[in-house]
Amino acid sequence: MRSLRAEDPDALGGHRLLARLGAGGMGVVYLARTEAGALVALKMIRAEHAADPSFRARFRREVRLATGLTGRWVVPVTAADAEAREPWLASTFVPGPSLAEAVDGHGPLPTHTVITLGRLLARALAEVHAAGLVHRDVKPGNVLLALDGPRLIDFGIAQDGGATALTAPDAVIGTPGYLSPEQTRTGGGDVGPASDVFSLGCVLAYAATGRRPFGTGDPAAVLYRTVHEEPDLGGLDRLLPPPVRAAVTDCLAKDPGHRPTAAGLHQRLEAAADAPAAPTGRGDWLTPGVLRLVAEGSARALDPPPRLAASTPPERSGTDTAHPPSRRRLLTVVGSAAAVLAASGTGAAVLLTREDSTAGGTPRTLPTHTIGLQLDLTGPQKTLGTTQERGARLAVTVHNTRADARFKLALKTFDYRGETARAQETARRLTADPAVLAVIGPTTAAAVRAAAPLYTDASMPLVLVSLAPETVGLPDPDLSTVCSITASEMSRRMPALDYLTRVRPTRRTAVIEDRAAGETSWDIAGELRESPPDEGTATVHSVAANENDFRPAVDTALAARAQAVVYTGTSPIRAALCARALAAVGFVGPRMGFEPVMRPAFLKEAGEAAEGWLFEAPYTDPAATGTKASKAFTAAYRERYGEPPGRWAAEAYDAVGLLAGTLDSLGTGTGIEPGEVAERLFRTTHDGVAKRIRFLQGTHFLELVNMNFLYQVTDGAFRFLGRHDLVRGRKG
Template sequence: MRSLLAEDPDELGGHRLLARLGAGGMGVVYLARTPCGTLVALKAVRSEYAADRDFRERFRREARLARGFTGRWLVPVTDADAEAREPWLATAFVPGPSLAETVDGHGPLPPRAVAALGARLAEALSEVHAAGLVHRDVKPGNVLLALDGPRLIDFGIAQTHGATALTEPGALIGTPGYLAPEQIRAGGGAVPASDLFALGCVLAYAATGRRPFGTGDPAAVLYRTVHEAPDATGLDGLPPPLRTAIARCLAKDPAERPAATSLAHTLSAAVPGAADPRTGTATGPGNHRAPGRGADGAGDGPDDWLPSAVLRLVTERSTRALDPPARQTTPTRPSAPAEDRGPSRRRVLAIGGSAAAMLATSAAAMVLLAKGRGRGKGGAQGGAGRNLPTHGIGLQGALTGGRQEAGQAQERGARLAVADHNARENIRFRLALTTYDDRGEAAPAVDGARRLLADRSLRGVIGPTTVAAARAAVPLYGTASMPVLPLSVDYNATGLSAAKVRTLCVTTAPTSYRTLPVLAYLTWVHKVERTAVIEDRAAGAPSADIVRSLRETPPSDGTATVHPVASGANDFRPAVAAALAARPQAVVYAGTSPSRAAACARALATAGFTGPRVTFEPVMRPAFPKTAGAAAEGWVIEAPYSDPQSSAAKAARAFTAAYRDRYHVPPARWAAEAYDAVGLIARSLDSLGGVDITSGQVAERLFKLTYDGVAKPVRFTQDLTHSLSPDNTAFLYEVRGGEFRCLGRYDQVR
């Protein structure tokens, strides 16, 4: 919500204007008050468009169609004048964000909320279809979220089934990514089932935060919609009835999709606790839920259907509507008209009438305010009501496949960071996260990089998750001057060079620095002067690097003896016996295999050695304590990732609480590092002024920053390599009771 400008009128059609809700090339949307005191969203169209006879006819039709709807989940038109010099249309004002703003800023909705969303939107579409109309632009930006349920808006392109569109011949009407295949093949021709396909796309996006046919070049999105299966990443975690309903909506054949009325009934019972769209009461098992937060993270009471952070945002906007900002008194310079790009015959038109700025007050919002529900930590979305630029951050990783645990943790950490940034007061820009699942494989990684780079708002990329994916994708980002921050990838193993890929920003210590925590532990925590190194030659180069480092710089400036185990040998007892003959005070296993490390641990335990035993992160897998048994107890392991829930730092405690509140589990490995990566990019954007920024500028600025993150401090050397300063960037864990317990950042362990 922004102040009225000096040149804005005081009133339109008897409505007193209070503030600006939004503005675009076609007109302005105002917050206004009717003569009887009701708040409305009033859309005024610029006179140059009103001079177009076809446009005025379309506007007249929009007002007529929207006036005829009475459904609870459709925004009613309260008044309109299609004959005025500047036509205007007033609708009920709903003080809620769009679904797009909510998911991009706060992450996917819980299953119960998705089911309620789908049931109510399906009911709205059933009324539209019963009137012989097709909406044709069901998308997240046209869905507003209110306290009592969603509202479907923007009937500017709704038309009678079979009618001729008032647009240029051959144009597609709607939004790529939400158009049904038959609309694309027929050049915009739509049937009621087309709206169901779009609704399936909307629900998949609401549940996962991912667009089922991807993003990027519109032509590529349209091609995937017609010829490829939808991206089902994340849908497998939904309750089967909800997952099946979404899959049916996404069927390529319109005849295989459900009718809107049928879908409304199906979704109302898809998830226990979802509200019946006809009554607003919960259905299915557990429909007598007592007040309090549901297990899926929805709101605080039986009538709440949205996560608490979104409910708080609605409350804040309701408050802001009651106290609009004062009008500006200094006239602004008129903006230059947008450049005419000469649309082609097959141009995709995203024709919007009433955009997501049609937001509105309800009695339920006043009840919420009367209850005194506060904004809460991280609840208010500070920049949401302001006309701020949006900068995109991409996350490319193994969201499925063998490394999905790391990829999914990074996605969660990044989403939390984006939501936290957007919730702050006085921000100069908003962030939006786009993800791509490359499964950790090279070929999909190349496709993912190309798709992400097609987004002109992209300012940085986090990932990939694996060495193979990084080798394939990182050079593409470098060529495009796009900063790329791989987190869980060993920089040394990729063979990539920061001197050649100038935008490669490595925030994780490579293996060449992994001995630093071990040296610190065996010098300051357990001061030892004689160290034995069991070199597992099955590990190859990583083991040789560790041996070379410990030989050159042994703990406490003492001595280090090396005792190799051949790659084909499985018996560690001879090497252990030779090592213990040197009377070491500590033993280091230099290898990467959890099972072979377990064999080493058993041999040491059998020989009676109880001094410090240390190894490295690749061993930190469940197989190590499971295979070694009691022999694994007390082993200390270096790792490049933090465990914020075990930290006493204020930032780590806040991150852990927010992560638990949102995902209902403790932070997973690499989540905090992804949170910090988003913070580092945001810090770079902010230091550049927040607007008119290129990705190359972001890449250049990243390396000049000092950033104290949740996980660790991030600093870079000021030379040609732009290397991460390795001091204080790794952590120590200890095996206790068969679990890996974090001791802390290595420089803080006592």
């Protein structure tokens, strides 16, 4: 929720505008109040889109269809003006988060919540279908979670049964991953109510497992799997009772005729529910984490931020806790957010011993707790593995020299050489060692996928330092002792949004989508287009995977009067091509990319064109941070290893600190088991050198706020600017 700007109207159609809920290329969504005092979400479309006759016809249809829906679990349209120069519509304001925000930020929903969600959404769809309508875009982002139950929103692409779609003949309407097979084949044209039931089945599977049943990746690949492959419902048999699991599975039948109707699905889920009555309105159907999101949304709605004066820049404080970002932008920050269950391991290399003295001066030997390191020290990731080992060793040394330490730490280090088979063998050795209580590593995603099940089977916590949760399939109920302490990939878009909103306000952003990066590039481009920096507009300009000439994309971007450019690819070489193309036309506005590009190859290939580029990264540079803790760490690291800390060294140091704090909370005894460490780990907070590590209360999910950093190319090197929300001034 953000302040109204000077150019925003005071009122619209008898509604007093209170704040901005969000904005994008299509228009602005306001929080508004009716003359009777009711809160509404008012969507106003930009005039340039309304000037398109086909768009206005589609908007009229949206208003007509949505106004006719009156079911309790469908958000009603309360007023609209489809003929205004900037057409608008108002609907009841729901302060709760979307299902996507809830699952990405707090993990899969418990069984009773999934059942309640399913039966009430099925009831909503039954009423929609009884009215002769098809929603056609049932997805987690179009489901809001309120205290008294879910709400189905956004009928912008719904249409009368038999109506002609107001889109290009081959356009796919809807969201890949939630589209039905028939919707995929026809481009969204000739589909019926059964298509919505299929989409609801995908939504319920996602709510229960945290995973899309047809996976992620390139949209075309997702659509292919939807049509030709069976859904991935792994773990669903353990999470839902048989009648509910069967109902969800039936929804995902390829043949529309084999799916239940929405009304039939509602009846089946009602019969399976222990208490099929509607929620009480007290939020008893929601988890504590989601309840907090509802409370925060309600509080912000009751105390909206004041309107900005004409000379006041739009909300520039990155640490404003009274009025945090809008719900969609918070999803980008936290989105996901979906980082993790904890883990354990073993190690064998460094054993530092020390004797302590009792009050009477009699020496006593402190108990020793062993942490394992499973790292690639001689293979393709040896530089990363060595840096992490050094950070962990230094943490052990510091702990063991503390006067108040109640136990000693030991490390057992195993080099899996970057080989998957060896990673499994190493995990077997670590889990078989009775001295090992937890493990840090591995350093490659393939090794984690191979070894993690062994750690979970042994109830051992496995802490991942440098791998984002999504890269190893987290969250996963089958890997209940595995956690990542780094930022999720979704949150890595936030620095670009923050910088181009707060530090260098940018109303027109060009996104260079490098299709060689596949899903990663496509996802980032979509997020920026939907939620542009500074609530302006973002245009996306694609470069084919087999194309090395970035000049056409750059030319079209600048023709759209771009003030900033964001490159969404992952290749340092291709990023350099983009940088050189921008330099060739003299573009000097902000140019931004993401951590995978931060390699020497980018600096070498781009040359002078690299100067000024900004990059997000999920790790800090303690030598440049300037805090007391980082200065002490850097000095100790330099003294021991003769050079400044490398990438992820501070994060590995903090991983040991997190485990030491967990062990300390379990007492000084020698009978601690790995399972106890795994359970206590998620209730431990550690203020580290790189960041604060804290799991959301009552969950296995890491609190991912402010865990991203900004770097800038200066004099041919990547220079650390700081935590993204603390960066100030004009930086290039």
